[in-house]
Amino acid sequence: MPHDLTIALRVNGRKTEATFPARTTLADLLRDRLGLTGTHLGCEQGVCGACTVFVDDLPVRACLTLAAACEGAEVVTVEALEGPDVEALRADFSREGALQCGFCTPGMLITACDLVRRREPLAREEIQEAMAGNICRCTGYNGIVRAIEKTVDARICAEGP
Amino acid sequence: MKPANFAYHRPGTCTEAADLLYRLRDDVKVIAGGQSLLPLMNMRLAEPAHLVDVSAVPELRRTDLTAEGATYGAATTHMMFEHQLVPDVADGLLSHAARGIGYRAIRNRGTVGGSLAHSDSSAEWPTVMSALGATVHALSVRGERRIPVTEFLLGFFSTALADDELITAVSVPRIAPGTQWGMYKMARKPGEFADSLAVVQVRDTGASTPAVSVWLGAAKDVPLRLKHVEKALADRPDRSLLPADLSGPLAADIGADTATASPHDRHALQLHAVTVHRALMAVGKAPHAA
Numbered sequence: 001m002p003h004d005l006t007i008a009l010r011v012n013g014r015k016t017e018a019t020f021p022a023r024t025t026l027a028d029l030l031r032d033r034l035g036l037t038g039t040h041l042g043c044e045q046g047v048c049g050a051c052t053v054f055v056d057d058l059p060v061r062a063c064l065t066l067a068a069a070c071e072g073a074e075v076v077t078v079e080a081l082e083g084p085d086v087e088a089l090r091a092d093f094s095r096e097g098a099l100q101c102g103f104c105t106p107g108m109l110i111t112a113c114d115l116v117r118r119r120e121p122l123a124r125e126e127i128q129e130a131m132a133g134n135i136c137r138c139t140g141y142n143g144i145v146r147a148i149e150k151t152v153d154a155r156i157c158a159e160g161p
Numbered sequence: 162m163k164p165a166n167f168a169y170h171r172p173g174t175c176t177e178a179a180d181l182l183y184r185l186r187d188d189v190k191v192i193a194g195g196q197s198l199l200p201l202m203n204m205r206l207a208e209p210a211h212l213v214d215v216s217a218v219p220e221l222r223r224t225d226l227t228a229e230g231a232t233y234g235a236a237t238t239h240m241m242f243e244h245q246l247v248p249d250v251a252d253g254l255l256s257h258a259a260r261g262i263g264y265r266a267i268r269n270r271g272t273v274g275g276s277l278a279h280s281d282s283s284a285e286w287p288t289v290m291s292a293l294g295a296t297v298h299a300l301s302v303r304g305e306r307r308i309p310v311t312e313f314l315l316g317f318f319s320t321a322l323a324d325d326e327l328i329t330a331v332s333v334p335r336i337a338p339g340t341q342w343g344m345y346k347m348a349r350k351p352g353e354f355a356d357s358l359a360v361v362q363v364r365d366t367g368a369s370t371p372a373v374s375v376w377l378g379a380a381k382d383v384p385l386r387l388k389h390v391e392k393a394l395a396d397r398p399d400r401s402l403l404p405a406d407l408s409g410p411l412a413a414d415i416g417a418d419t420a421t422a423s424p425h426d427r428h429a430l431q432l433h434a435v436t437v438h439r440a441l442m443a444v445g446k447a448p449h450a451a
């Protein structure tokens with residue numbers, strides 16, 4: 001029987017040591033061991049995007065990342081998303097009705113946050129393409145894309161020319 | 162679903178990885194980004210007893226640039242190609258191809274070596290690397306060997322790699338001066354695997370007709386060089402062939418018999434003809450390397 005592994009990492013800014021069986025994915029580590037159930041598991045094959053989290057500042061699929069590979073990594077989940085970009089994004093999601101059942105929302109927010117902070121003006125089609133890896137089974141895409149479009153524009157304007 | 166149990170190994174060097182692979186060769190898989198292997202393991206289509214995780218091996222992230230071309234470490238991610246964090250010796254083609262792979266979250270972890278080891282001809286790297294004449298570097302306890310990508314890819318999920326061999330790098334020759342390229346990927350949704358994928362290179366040789374090479378992915382178990390299509394293009398220096406003109410030579414290249422083909426196969430042939438046509442139209446139009 002394979003042994004359990006122990007790794008040290010930072011999760012949402014806090015130093016964490018975790019022990020788990022090797023087959024544990026980052027998503028299961030976050031949800032089952034650390035109680036961070038904001039990261040949702042949909043397809044567990046990388047297609048739906050609900051489990052997207054930041055690892056070392058880059059969005060990745062937590063279902064396709066082994067927890068064991070996260071030694072020394074900095075993980076940020078939806079629970080710890082903060083700052084003006086995210087506040088604007090949350091407000092626009094709310095205003096534009098960008099969530100219905102909310103299952104896909106954690107992954108949507110992480111992916112959208114990654115878009116907003118790049119400060120690149122984006123056409124609606126470009127946002128649609130960038131969000132193509134996050135599936136909303138309520139099919140509320142129009143609201144989601146509208147909300148991101150508004151936040152991207154507003155955050156670029158807020159910083160002025 | 163969740164992966165089955167396995168023992169996890171995390172070597173710090175290529176030599177260490179090769180030793181582990183040799184010792185565990187009966188039931189071991191190499192994992193880097195895991196973007197192809199983990200879905201298979203989550204679905205229990207793969208249940209290796211041992212995983213050798215090479216994501217902590219710094220050598221596998223190196224790039225060596227020479228006058229002839231570049232040698233990219235096997236764990237270079239799609240994202241690094243996409244954003245040209247590594248030099249693009251194919252005048253923007255590597256970056257363009259990487260952009261189409263999966264989604265950003267996938268590209269941040271998935272690696273070029275992993276994609277080639279997975280050998281799915283509807284993925285970008287097998288076709289693009291075949292078209293560019295790239296070479297795979299493989300390491301085992303017996304030493305290093307170099308395998309042209311076209312000899313490396315043997316079929317669906319099947320490569321020339323031995324059970325205890327590790328891909329360490331991929332060498333890509335510099336695209337020849339005066340070469341223009343065009344690529345087109347046909348997929349139902351951004352980020353999906355291709356239904357068809359064509360890469361065209363047109364090299365001005367000073368002769369009356371330029372040298373044209375055409376590669377097609379997602380048609381067979383390995384990428385195909387379309388020799389009949391190239392011949393048809395040689396007779397038309399302006400490359401003004403329509404999908405209808407291409408489907409004859411294309412059928413010959415794929416080995417399809419248009420007279421007896423099923424509706425499904427005829428549809429596939431049409432898709433490939435349109436894809437090759439669009440790749441031809443795209444020649445010289447995409448942004449170049451920085």
